[in-house]
Structures are given as C-alpha cells and as structure tokens.
Amino acid sequence: MKVLNRLVNLILLLCIPAVLFFFQYLLNVPFNFHSLGFIFELAVLLVTLACLYERFKKRKDKGFRFDTVTYVAIGAIIVMLIGVIAGGPYTGGLNNYKNQSVIKEIDFESIPEFDVTQIQLVDKNTAEQLGDRVFGTLGSDEVSQYAVGDDWVQISVNGTLYRVTPIDFGSFLKYMATGSTPGYIMVDCESGDARLVRTEGMKYMTSAYFSHNLYRHLFFKDPTALFGAAKFELDDDCRPYWIVPVYEMTWLDKTEDIKGVYVVDPFNGDAQYYDVASVPAWVDNVYPVSVVYRQFAQSKKYENGLFNWSKKGVVEFTDDYAYVQFNNNVWIYTGVTSVGKDESNVGFAYIDLRNGEISYIRRAGAEEYSARSSAEGAVQQYHYTAIFPSMVSVKGRPTYFMGLVDGANLIKSYAFVNYENYQTAATGTTVQEAYDNYLKLIGESAGKDMDAETVTVSFEVKGLQSYVKDGNTVILYRDESKEIYWYDLSNGDLSASFIEIGDLVTVKVKTDKEIVEFVSE
DSSP: OOOOOOOOHHHHHHHHHHHHHHHHHHHHHOOTTTOHHHHHHHHHHHHHHHHHHHHHHSSEEEEEEEEOHHHHHHHHHHHHHHHHHOOOOOGTTHHHHTTTOOOEEEGGGOBBBBOGGBBOOHHHHHHHHHHHHHHHGGHHHHHTTEEOOOOOOEEEEETEEEEEEEEOOHHHHHHHHOOEEEEEEEEETTTOOOOEEEEEEOOOBBTGGGBBBHHHHHHHHHHTEOEEEEEEEEOOTTEEEEEHHHHHHHHHHHHEEEEEEEEEEETTTOEEEGGGOEEEEEEEEEEEEHHHHHHHHHHHHHHTTTTOOOOOEEEOSSSOHHHEEEEEEEEEEEEEETTOSSSSEEEEEETTTTTOOEEEEEEEEEEEEHHHHHHHHTTTTTTTOOOOOOEEEEEEEEEEEEEEOOOTTTTTEEEESSSOOOOOEEEESHHHHHHHHHHHHHHHHHHSSOOOOOOEEEEEEEEEEEEEEEEEEEEEEETTTTOEEHHHHHGGGGGGGGTTOOOOEEEEEEEEEEEEEEOOO
C-alpha cells in the first residue's frame, strides 16, 4: 500500500510540470502578474503543491489538516484576487483613468479640403469580395492548400491607401504539407484594383503551428510581454511584416496602454522591438482601435469626477469608424455621441493610430446612421447599402462622404451628405459627379472641381448666345478679342442669364474657358 501511495505521489508530482508546460505551449500565457491566465496557473500550482505536501508529510494523526504551507498558499491566492479586484477608479486609480487618452480639441477649419486619395472608398466587406476573386489566380492546386486571411488591414504605402491580407494556411494538415504561404493580396482603396503578390516562403504566420506560430514564436522570445493582435503590413517596398503591439498596464490590470511593437519578418522570424516613439515611419497600426475606444470612454467617464451622477460631459465614440489618411499616415474617423445614444452627434474625432492621439471637434450634427439612411434614400430604386462614412471638408463644411454598394458589396455609387442637415444629400456614379451635385445643393459652383486651376479675367461682353446641353442651359460670352467663355446655369448663379451685351464682367475661368465664378458683373 505504501509503495502504491508513493507511486501515485510521484506520478502527480511529475504530471504538474507536464500539464503546465502543455498549457504554456498551447496558450502562450505570459509570465506577467497582469495576465489573468498566469494568475490562475500560479494559484492552481500553489494549491496543488500544498496538497502534495500534505500527502508526502509523515503524520501520526489521520485526516487532512491545515498547516503553515497551506495557509501561505491560501494567503497568496487571496492577495492575487485582491489585485484583480483592486485597481479601479474607486481604489485610488482615478487619475490614471482620467488621463488615459491624449485628447486635443481642434477647429474643423484645420481639416484639409476633400481629396479623394485621402479617403477609404473600399471597406472591409468590399475588399473581401475583391480579394476572393484574385485568390483564384493561384491555380487549382494551390487554392485548395490555402485560405484568404480575414483581417484586411488598412495601410498607407507611399501615399496610397490599401487594404492587405496574407494568404493563410488552410488547416493543420495543409500546414504540414506546405510549410509556407505564397504571398498576400492588396486592394487599392481608391480604384478598387485587387492583385495577388507572390512572396514565396512566409513561414511565421498567425495560422501556422508549432514553433512557426507567430504568437508562440514571440512568447519564447519575450515570455513576459503582453501581446496584442498582430497586424499584417507592408513597408514602402511592399515587403510584408507582422506588427504586434505590446501592452503595458498603467494601474494594476484595469487601464492599458501600448508601450511598443514587435516588427516580425514572416520569412525568417526575425523580431525587432521598437518603443512607440521610435516605430519605423512606414508602420501605420501601432494602437489597436479597441484600445483607443476604451481609453477615450474611460477618460470621458471620469473627466468630471468620480461621482458624476448626472453624467455631465460623458460622451463616447460611435459604434463604427472609417479610415482616412493625413500626412501619409492612417487615421480613423468616428463620431462622438452622448452615452444616451440619441439620434445626433455632439462632435467627431480623428485618431492617429501611430500614437493614439485624438483630435476632437465639438460640433453638433447628424449621426452616421442617419446620414447613411439619407444617402440610401437618394438611390432607393437601386437598393444600395451605404458603407460607414468618412467626415470630409467640402468648402469648409463638415460633410459625410461614403460609398454605396450593391448586393455583392461592390461600390456602385457615391454620396455626400451634409453633417448639420442630413437631408442635404447628393449622389453620383463617380466621385466627381457626386461632388459636383453636392456643390449645387449647398450653393457652390459645381464647376469648381477638386483639381481645377482657375484664373481671373475681366472683359466686355461683345456677344451672347445660349444652347441646351444634357437638359441644362449653357450661355456663351464673347469678349473683345473674340475669345469664347461659357457658363452652365445649372451651377446655380442665375444672375448670369441677365448679363447683356456691353456689360463689364470679372470672372474666374478654367483652362477650357468654363466660367466657375462671377466675381463682379
């Protein structure tokens, strides 16, 4: 009987490290007291060791009895539980909660004028549809071995917005059969052009197994780090890398921030750590969107004190967001609404994903879903669905801009919707057409397009003539030197139709002699 007990004790003693090693290898739980998984593992280990101590201990009395080691184990578990429960704003961490976000209040006038190259026209759903089409170009043999990644990360490469995703391993057996993936897919967010880029030999992937699994590879390199979700990005030469954020806790385990990132080469596994301040310029996604959202919500929740029963000044971001590009960096736009979730926004924000800074604009207007409904109503006969809009500046006016997609998630139309009056909505089959139509609605000249250069000229009207083009009246003006200038009355300035021969006018014209503005008449 004694031999059997000793054998059981020995098996239990050997099983403990074996089981812990298995879970560590499988789950890659960081050796960090801010990790709940590590605390749980440590608690289980302490309790098990205490129980084994009782079994090994030679005692004259029968039955289980608490002793010093058991009390130490229970005490350690209680301390850990207190650490988990503590750390909230009510236990001394209020300032950490209030100051999580770096929030700069700015005026909307500082936002640059609308530029289609700075705006996301292709959202994740559309990118998935386009990516699935080009994935088939791998060939029947390879298509069956791999799968398209589902992250579709938004990045900027040399000033152009793209969505990218890697080709992943299809399953464990396919990983064993192939060992590496053949490349990635990138979609141009302006043109919708999708292409598959072959880069043979990507081994260190989130979909890989054993030592080639990206998170396991990083765990063995830095076992104490708290890693976030990896993002697949390209440098300026379109070489792929994994960008993996590393968390730090600012108040026990309740408030979190990003202290840096690991940049990992998927070909050879080389991993380089960078602090937030020294991240390479081509990296776009340092701060996860979820972290920025949580930091802003907590900062605003406690901005006016711990016991703000009336919720004065308590606001939060709206549920979704869109990507924009400023200074060749990827930012996100999102609305800011009261915690009551009413039908309007109290402002909106642009967030720099490289440093987590928030540029906040206090300006009341329609929330995004009302704007989307207005845009969909303008083309209701086609049953298009509006994607989440970006906020752009059109002649200094805050304006929602969005694409409208069909049932296959392909963009068929574009819309501009006024932020302060969402019933003012204009659509078009091209961005330029929608832009021109919107300018007409807000009383601006549709002829002043986004890229046109104009000059100011003065002349005496020597001849007049009108004709109808596409249902609109166009007036021709001849000057002293027999130059012909023209103006489309649908652009909104009806006073142009009252100009007579002999009048002196000063106008702004484009290179094709189109009048875009009457300065004086």
